[in-house]
Amino acid sequence: MDNKVLRCGLIGCGKIARIHTPNILATPEVQIVATCCIVEAASKDYAAKFGAEYHTTDVDRVLKDPEIDAVIICTRQDSHLRLAIEAASAGKHIFIEKPLTDTIEEGKRLQEAIHKSGVKLMSGWWFKYSPITKRLREVIPHPYYSTFMCRLPWTEQYIVDDEKGPLLYWGLLGTAGYNLHWLWHVMRSQPTEVYAMGYGGKATNTSSILIRFENGSFGNSVFTDMGLGGINPTKWYVEVQGGPKSAAIHGFTKLAFEGTTEPGIPENRYHDGFDKHWKLLADMCLNGKASTMDAWEASIPTIFTEKALESMRTGKSVAVDFRKEMWLPNGKLPESVAKYGDV
Numbered sequence: 001m002d003n004k005v006l007r008c009g010l011i012g013c014g015k016i017a018r019i020h021t022p023n024i025l026a027t028p029e030v031q032i033v034a035t036c037c038i039v040e041a042a043s044k045d046y047a048a049k050f051g052a053e054y055h056t057t058d059v060d061r062v063l064k065d066p067e068i069d070a071v072i073i074c075t076r077q078d079s080h081l082r083l084a085i086e087a088a089s090a091g092k093h094i095f096i097e098k099p100l101t102d103t104i105e106e107g108k109r110l111q112e113a114i115h116k117s118g119v120k121l122m123s124g125w126w127f128k129y130s131p132i133t134k135r136l137r138e139v140i141p142h143p144y145y146s147t148f149m150c151r152l153p154w155t156e157q158y159i160v161d162d163e164k165g166p167l168l169y170w171g172l173l174g175t176a177g178y179n180l181h182w183l184w185h186v187m188r189s190q191p192t193e194v195y196a197m198g199y200g201g202k203a204t205n206t207s208s209i210l211i212r213f214e215n216g217s218f219g220n221s222v223f224t225d226m227g228l229g230g231i232n233p234t235k236w237y238v239e240v241q242g243g244p245k246s247a248a249i250h251g252f253t254k255l256a257f258e259g260t261t262e263p264g265i266p267e268n269r270y271h272d273g274f275d276k277h278w279k280l281l282a283d284m285c286l287n288g289k290a291s292t293m294d295a296w297e298a299s300i301p302t303i304f305t306e307k308a309l310e311s312m313r314t315g316k317s318v319a320v321d322f323r324k325e326m327w328l329p330n331g332k333l334p335e336s337v338a339k340y341g342d343v
């Protein structure tokens with residue numbers, strides 16, 4: 001492998017690929033040499049944007065190409081498991097958009113495939129790169145409780161429940177997944193129990209998901225796609241209580257503390273880490289650095305979502321133990337999970 005430039009195939013040329021394009025182009029360590037999309041015109045268009053050597057609609061051509069070191073998978077989640085397992089068996093390193101998989105069992109299959117193939121995987125859950133998250137964890141390292149609220153505008157197509165099947169995952173896993181990972185990362189304790197309620201007594205996107213952690217603390221994810229507005233019309237609002245100190249996060253643009261003279265962050269315009277993905281990917285694949293979101297940590301939103309759905313359907317709290325919900329290399333939680341995402 002050329003140790004200066006990571007030669008990549010881009011798989012899936014849709015909306016998120018468009019968002020990633022300028023950042024990939026701004027990273028000299030990463031070169032897109034092939035593009036692949038089931039829509040040929042999109043594959044061709046992205047090949048031109050990147051100056052790629054070829055474009056194709058055939059994933060196998062990319063996976064069998066010995067000149068390709070890694071794939072950047074930007075398809076929707078219904079193809080993530082299959083493409084990631086195929087890429088791992090072909091010996092390609094992987095960047096894959098979130099969510100990693102739909103179910104806990106699929107996550108375990110992928111973790112085993114990644115471990116046994118020896119390739120590295122990085123996924124796209126990025127709230128931990130927000131300066132607000134980092135500052136909050138410095139000032140309140142062990143909170144007692146936290147409420148993370150995410151609200152999306154009202155759109156009728158998103159009033160989804162069990163009868164509408166997989167759509168549930170688009171909101172609950174795809175978006176509230178950020179809430180769930182963030183709570184675990186900030187509470188710095190492993191979960192023991194999930195109790196959740198959906199709208200109308202059903203399993204719905206709109207939900208309150210309560211997580212109890214081993215150290216006795218708890219976190220609450222509130223997620224709704226039934227409206228955004230009122231006196232606090234921000235998508236995200238978070239409160240964290242840590243004994244005498246507390247914090248409030250408004251829109252991930254403001255962080256304010258109470259009960260301490262430590263400064264918060266009055267104005268923040270950055271949170272997604274999108275500009276950093278690609279250098280981190282190159283460092284991981286070329287220089288042996290640890291993944292900043294490996295296949296174990298990236299499965300956490302799926303684990304919480306599956307447990308929350310079970311709780312919404314049964315009306316009962318559900319036990320959760322990451323040691324059982326992950327495929328464990330050497331029988332132990334990997335460092336990424338044991339250290340609450342600090343890698």
Ligand SMILES: NC(=O)c1ccc[n+]([C@@H]2O[C@H](COP(=O)([O-])OP(=O)(O)OC[C@H]3O[C@@H](n4cnc5c(N)ncnc54)[C@H](O)[C@@H]3O)[C@@H](O)[C@H]2O)c1
Pocket residue numbers: 011012013014015016017036037038039042059074075076077079097098099124125174
């Ligand atoms: N990290 C973030 O903040 C963020 C933001 C938006 C979307 N996403 C994630 O990105 C993923 C893609 O979302 P999107 O909005 O870009 O979807 P999209 O539908 O706009 O794009 C997906 C693309 O993949 C192509 N595709 C589908 N199956 C394929 C296959 N088997 N082989 C090759 N190409 C295939 C489609 O033709 C399409 O061009 C989702 O998993 C979503 O959750 C992440």
